[in-house]
Amino acid sequence: MSLGDNQLNQECCAPIARAPLSEADAAELVVLLKAVADPVRLRLLSMIGSHPGGEVCVCDLTAAFDLTAPTISHHLKVLRTAGLIDSERRGTWVYYWIIPTAVARLGELFTPLAEPVAG
């Protein structure tokens, strides 16, 4: 399915505490962060990312929330547009999986900070 070329530049941005983030880099990263800064989307991402087979059917995701199908679909689209997940239709059902590099970029952004400041 792959929504296209709205994925972020893979090489973008040193960790937050290494150097002040430029206006452009911040704007780019905020797309990723906004996608994740919602309780439903954070749980969706966690469900998809932690699923044994690596992919999850939308039907399972919808069932786990007290929300309508359109709402879940909307949240999945936000995550997909941000480049954090991708999806494919197989027969009747649609399956989603995580894009590890995109999620890892979020981790790299914050992780290396603990050392230079705390140490």
Add this chain to the structure above:
Amino acid sequence: MSLGDNQLNQECCAPIARAPLSEADAAELVVLLKAVADPVRLRLLSMIGSHPGGEVCVCDLTAAFDLTAPTISHHLKVLRTAGLIDSERRGTWVYYWIIPTAVARLGELFTPLAEPVAG
């Protein structure tokens, strides 16, 4: 200054891809993520975190943006309420610094994911 006890439980939440996040954990983490999911606040956090002395005067932060002082003050308050930074007044000026453990928690949440899925 320390806005009080709204800092998150330090032990909260395994990495996103280890196990599905509970509703409560997600709600708790979203406070942190929302605080960071704004371009101005992300740059503020980066400026504060990457500053040589470890702390920055508000006057320097305000000067770096095309926004009014109240707006910057508002964003700093959001970051402080989330427990990501703290501040102290010294004479005429107010200084802010980062709280490394809080920022590191964000890193831990996303980092370990790259391995089990990609490897």
Add this chain to the structure above:
DNA sequence: CTACCATTTAGACGACCGTCGAACTATGCA
């Protein structure tokens, strides 16, 4: 005490976001 400066608080306004119900698309099956 007064004047002045740095920062925060309060209140208002417009834009954005999460949610829903209704309608649409796509697949499978009889």
Add this chain to the structure above:
DNA sequence: TGCATAGTTCGACGGTCGTCTAAATGGTAG
């Protein structure tokens, strides 16, 4: 062909968020 099911898109509504101006607070210096 036609119907049932899975999922998405559309349009609307209410609440949240970022920004501003105006006013208050805390501190220094005459």
